[in-house]
Every structure is written in structure tokens, then in C-alpha cells.
Amino acid sequence: MFSLRALPARGARGSLWESILTPKSTRPFSLLRNHNSPAISQQTTTPRPSNASSIHRHISPLASQRHYSAKSSADSIIEEIQDQYAVARDEFEISTEETEKKSVYAQADREAAREELDKLKEMYEKALQGSDAEEIKSRIGNRIRELDHAVQALEESAQEH
16 A cells, blocks of 8 residues: 655654653553552562563564454455446546536546446346345445436436436
């Protein structure tokens, strides 16, 4: 992924993390500590080592126990459909602008939007024939219907004018 952040800003992150993870004191951290109370000040523990690697030892077991959910078989199909949806949506937006301006290119842009929508609907219908039809329908079906209705409304409004 491309980052717009400058290289020095990205490089500063390492030193920032080191400064956060490196303890500044050997005293145990406590929100309840009262320096004037002898009972609480006697309950101190042994000081911890002051290097960042000891902190990483304590953090890393948590990270190794974290489990990520696996992608379902529908995820890859939905990703492809979403890519086509983005193309169809862009073509629709362009055709809407050109139609509103009543430009020379409006008709060709509406046809391009219709072509991309037809490709999208074909991919969607093909995906609905698979085993993950319900998941695909629930996750992306409404957006496809909305875009279909929007393209139809645009074509009808262009015919009226």
C-alpha cells in the first residue's frame, strides 16, 4: 500500500515505540500508590529490568495466542464483485455528470455505465448459483440493486429530456 506520509515520519515510529516500551524507573507502577502512607509504600515488589526486551517477553505470548478468522470461500467472490461494483459505480457517476451537463459524451457514458452494470449483474448471478449464495446476497445484493435502479432512473431521465 502506498503511504503519503513522509519517510522521516515513518522512521520516527520505531524510536517512539522504544521510548514507550522502555521503563523510565525501576519503581513498580501503581495508581493507588500514596507516598505518604507507610503501609502502601512497604508493599513494593522487586524492581524489573530496565530494558525493552523484557517487556517484549511479556507481550509476545499474547500476540502468539491471537487467532485470526480464516477467509470464507465467499470472501474472494465478494471481493471480485466489489471491484466490478466500484468500476460500475464510477461509470455511473461519470454518466450522471455528463447527462446533467447535457454534453456530447452523455449517451456514450450512459452506455458504458450500462455495460459495466451488466457485467456486475452477470458476476452476481453466477455467484448466486454457488454454495455461498445466501452470504453473498446478504452482503452485497442491496448495493447491486440500488445501482441497477439508479442506472435505470438515469436512462429514463435522459429519454425524457
